Amino acid sequence: MKIAPILLFLIWGGVLLGAGENTPLSGDWSRNLWDDDGLALISHGRRDCKKIALTIDDGWVPDEALLDFLEERGIRCTVFIPGKIIASRPDWIGRMDRMGFEICSHGYSHKLLPFLTEEEQEGEIGDTEREIRRLTGKAPKYLRPSGGRLDGPHPTLPVLRRLGYTAVLWENDVRGYSGAEPIENQLDWLWDHLQPGNIILSHFGESLHTRRVLEIWIPQVQALGYEFVTLSELAGDLER
């Protein structure tokens, strides 16, 4: 089971972002959660077909080389970009939209959402949605919280559900958090945690070696019959 690594990521993510280290995480976010209105939280897709979703977060520096590589391989990804970056880089977002990427929400300012009031969280989510709609004409359905944090003084999941969003976490990742992780270790991690239905977390940024890892890994995993799909496609055939 993947519970331990996922919790480790979430704790690490919180520490890395410098907030909320002392707030215990609650809930088992490594499982998909459903409520009366549908899918409340997704961490993985179906296990019985070899579909996986590569997700890429942030984009503080536009990473055209990574997009060049993904375009070359015909890989469609799902990206979680803070609204303030979406607003300031319309050409970059437009390119991803034309490539068939799914453009999703990562809040507006990359603050840890559950440490904001519910009203502030709604502002972060609404402002980002407006930017995505303006650039792509589509309304986002998915949000990945900064640092993977949903719990805190003002839990984020109820806010998301009220606004019609599904929260997105992950169960495998490229581990490019600092650029210090050797590429070999990043590849080992990806292989160790690979299974059908993977949602894979990665980050934009040349210094994080995301492209160098994926250039090696993607052709190998495709050769095993894995197909890269968007998050909507991965979630579309999930059964409760």
Ligand SMILES: [Zn+2]
């Ligand atoms: Zn982020």
